[in-house]
Amino acid sequence: EVQLVQSGAEVKKPGESLKISCKGSGYSFTSYWIGWVRQMPGKGLEWMGIIYPGDSDTRYSPSFQGQVTISADKSISTAYLQWSSLKASDTAMYYCARYQTSGYYMDVWGKGTTVTVSS
Amino acid sequence: SSELTQDPAVSVALGQTVRITCQGDSLRSYYASWYQQKPGQAPVLVIYGKNNRPSGIPDRFSGSSSGNTASLTITGAQAEDEADYYCNSRDSSGNQVFGGGTKLTVL
Numbered sequence: 001e002v003q004l005v006q007s008g009a010e011v012k013k014p015g016e017s018l019k020i021s022c023k024g025s026g027y028s029f030t031s032y033w034i035g036w037v038r039q040m041p042g043k044g045l046e047w048m049g050i051i052y053p054g055d056s057d058t059r060y061s062p063s064f065q066g067q068v069t070i071s072a073d074k075s076i077s078t079a080y081l082q083w084s085s086l087k088a089s090d091t092a093m094y095y096c097a098r099y100q101t102s103g104y105y106m107d108v109w110g111k112g113t114t115v116t117v118s119s
Numbered sequence: 120s121s122e123l124t125q126d127p128a129v130s131v132a133l134g135q136t137v138r139i140t141c142q143g144d145s146l147r148s149y150y151a152s153w154y155q156q157k158p159g160q161a162p163v164l165v166i167y168g169k170n171n172r173p174s175g176i177p178d179r180f181s182g183s184s185s186g187n188t189a190s191l192t193i194t195g196a197q198a199e200d201e202a203d204y205y206c207n208s209r210d211s212s213g214n215q216v217f218g219g220g221t222k223l224t225v226l
Contacts, residue, residue: 035215037162044220045154045162045205061214095161104209105152105167112161 002026004034004096004110011116012086019082020113022096029077030054033099035106036070036081040092050099051079086117123151123206123218130224131196139191139221141206149209151189153182156220157202165204166191193223201225 007021022034036048049060053072060070072079079096094113097106123143131137141151150169154162164173166182179194189208193200206218 037217044203045156045207045217047207047215047217050215059213097162099215100167103152103168103171104149104215105164105207106154106162107164107167107173109161109163 002098002108004098004108006094006096006110006113009114009116011118013119014088014117015085016117017082017084018086018115019080020094020115022079022081022110024053024077024079024098027098030074033101034072034079035097035099036068036079037095037097037106038064038092039095039112045095048081048094053077053079086115088117088119090115091117123208123216125204125206125218125221127219128222128224130226131193132226133198134195136192136194137196137223139193139204139223141189141191141208141218142187143208143216143218144187145208145210145216146184146187146189148211150184151182151206151208153180153189153191154205154207155200155202156205162205196223196225198225 003025005023030053033052035050038046048064051058051070053074069082096110098108153166155165156162170182181192183190203220205220
């Protein structure tokens with residue numbers, strides 16, 4: 001079964017750093033792009049960026065460029081989303097999803113990681 | 120960057136047909152994909168490409184496109200179809216963009 005398993009909920013203070021993860025299984029992790037999607041409380045889905053674990057080629061949405069870092073460790077089939085200095089406005093649910101370049105859609109989604117940033 | 124516009128809310132009587140639309144310039148070049156999201160759950164892909172359903176998605180879900188508008192049609196809506204629906208498309212700069220979402224109520 002193709003799965004993306006995300007790390008658990010996080011509660012952080014403003015200014016702290018954070019790295020959340022997304023581990024793929026059941027398929028060739030290095031052959032598919034992985035995308036990250038933000039959903040702020042009560043709001044819609046927002047595309048953040050994408051990484052190709054095979055060579056770590058990374059593309060960011062203009063809205064998120066410079067705000068987060070997307071990375072991957074292909075040896076453990078895991079993609080990451082990280083912040084160097086969190087803000088309260090980073091409070092959201094974050095989803096990873098497998099991205100199909102054959103049709104530009106996301107066919108498998110993780111269950112999401114809740115990030116709460118509060119003083 | 121491109122934008123995709125959806126009606127915020129749509130309602131349908133149980134068993135009737137409903138169409139949810141998505142408008143944007145990028146849809147003239149790329150197909151939309153559609154995602155269903157129920158409260159407290161991750162999104163689920165329901166339609167991709169010209170009109171393709173992933174395994175496990177009922178055939179009452181279908182997709183179509185004309186000009187700058189993509190549509191998701193549910194023929195014979197069921198109570199379990201009540202959810203938020205999001206369209207998504209690639210844009211001209213190579214990014215993906217989501218519509219604002221449509222809340223579907225089944226009456």
